[in-house]
Amino acid sequence: MTDTARGTARRYGSRPTMKDVASRAGVGLKTVSRVVNGEPGVTPDTERRVQEAITALGFRRNDSARILRKGRTASIGLVLEDLADPFYGPLCRAVEEVARSHGALLINGSSAEDPAREQELVLALCARRVDGLVVIPAGDDHRYLEPEIAAGVATVFVDRPAGQVDADVVLSDNFGGAQDAVAHLIAHGHRRIGFVGDQPRIHTAMERLRGYRAAMAAAGLPVDESWVSLGATDPERVRSAATAMLDGPEPVTALFAGNNRVTVTVVRVLGERPQPVALVGFDDFELADLVRPAITVVAQDAARLGRTAAGLLFRRLDGIADPPRRVELPTRLIARGSGEIPPYEG
Amino acid sequence: MTDTARGTARRYGSRPTMKDVASRAGVGLKTVSRVVNGEPGVTPDTERRVQEAITALGFRRNDSARILRKGRTASIGLVLEDLADPFYGPLCRAVEEVARSHGALLINGSSAEDPAREQELVLALCARRVDGLVVIPAGDDHRYLEPEIAAGVATVFVDRPAGQVDADVVLSDNFGGAQDAVAHLIAHGHRRIGFVGDQPRIHTAMERLRGYRAAMAAAGLPVDESWVSLGATDPERVRSAATAMLDGPEPVTALFAGNNRVTVTVVRVLGERPQPVALVGFDDFELADLVRPAITVVAQDAARLGRTAAGLLFRRLDGIADPPRRVELPTRLIARGSGEIPPYEG
DNA sequence: CTGAAAGCGCTTACAG
């Protein structure tokens, strides 16, 4: 004989509170709080009565209220470029796992590579009082975060450095990875190598370009500026950039693709051409080994980037306040075939 | 001459409140609230003084407190299987975009295909009082959600139906898609077709199996039970299952792969075999057109699944209370080569 | 145009 409905019916959408549970169980508010939070000092009989009231009313503690009182929200924010980009999936999941192991929830959002949207998202997360932030920056000026960081919002930047603000940052060795990629092509006999990269305002794009130039210079090779193209990574742009390099007056015999999206389009372009062209891509991706030729890549460990960043974040949340760190993770060249194609001299 | 530090210094980690702003600006609390929320009825001069105090103190409204008072949290929860799975990236992003267009944030987490973890996550989100939930269920009994749904938490299930609970659900036409895939193989002359699917407790796996059997039956073809294998989708299991079908006493000449992860492993297995074997995979994936042979697939529209589910959710949040809906989205067979290989009769 | 009081649903600090 339950009597859930007797006098305690509540309007749809409103939920029972500890006060409701207390009055139903005939105890004080604090006793309910003790039972809900498993604190000691409640007789078995009282506890049972409270539990019954909780079940009958369908009570669930309102963590928003709890958070307001306790200070820490046990949630962290993650702002990345695009949740749908396969590069960020493992990174996001890694951050989630670390958060979970610390009992925290993850709130995330995509900046869509738009600095204004990044700022809007970050500040919305700060207003929700997340304990900390992991940010893959779209913009290059993060001074808007200064009051938040000063107020104690732990912040770690990943994949790209922060702009104008001093904070922990976790990066891949973009320069070294690019150098390795281009040196690999040079070692296989190439002298005219093209670079198709992301937009110049993106830090990783510039670092990879720097690595490309360094490797060429180290081998004493000149770089014709028509071999370098930075810009949006949509298929149309990449296709025309690659085609121009392959068909230009000084045609390249090899291409270095600046990220996973560029690589995929370049693979399509090369598949349509009669002569073989060597290719190394930055970023590994599923099935790179199944395409023919299989794609040689410089792999970053996205999950490790996320894990490392989240680790630094919780270190800060544990109160460790040493100077901001800069962690650089190594990349790894994986030779699969496309990067070992010799120069084709028509 | 700012005087930020004069008497208003706060300990690290604590943030100024409206009360602090009010006393610094020499106005009442409610006036600060009016300025912060852009409400009318404040003289330009007062507003200016309040704005100055806000800037000097680095004030940012605490949305947790606001939420507690207002009721709605302007956040929705998304529980999926694995953020790192490329199938869920676009779905997640689509849900995010719809949430964003409604001014809501997204809190998400991975169930890792573990019903206990799914429940833990869902209830944690309910305790945070998300306005609504989009759930890709791992478990098959969601009665634990009944009190939450009764209390007004809008809930939409995606990709797989809810268990034991009446709620909106958005699915792909798994049965029809599987039927199309197998019928396609039959049309290309196959009579012995294998099916490698996901674990039998997963709804989509069973629906796709049902489609496989229906297509075989419709063509009057018998199904040898050694041609059907359901189980974990890790490479080892899939590899041995596929190999057994290909090397068995009644060897199959074509395979139907039950999802993207199975397909990828099957492609690897087939690449190592001397004789050609036809393949159709459920789920499209990047580069499916670049592998040789290119992979014929039954594609689902993951982004549309997410968009549709989030749309239904916000419809509920807008107060529309008609009976739960079941939406089934069509799949699309994309012939690329692997599914058009004729039977190889050794 | 402006602000003091009450309250959202909890926890903290105390007192019995």
Added chain:
DNA sequence: CTGAAAGCGCTTACAG
């Protein structure tokens, strides 16, 4: 073992 009071930082409902 138990509970009444105060307070977290806002908004609501009212009064001037």
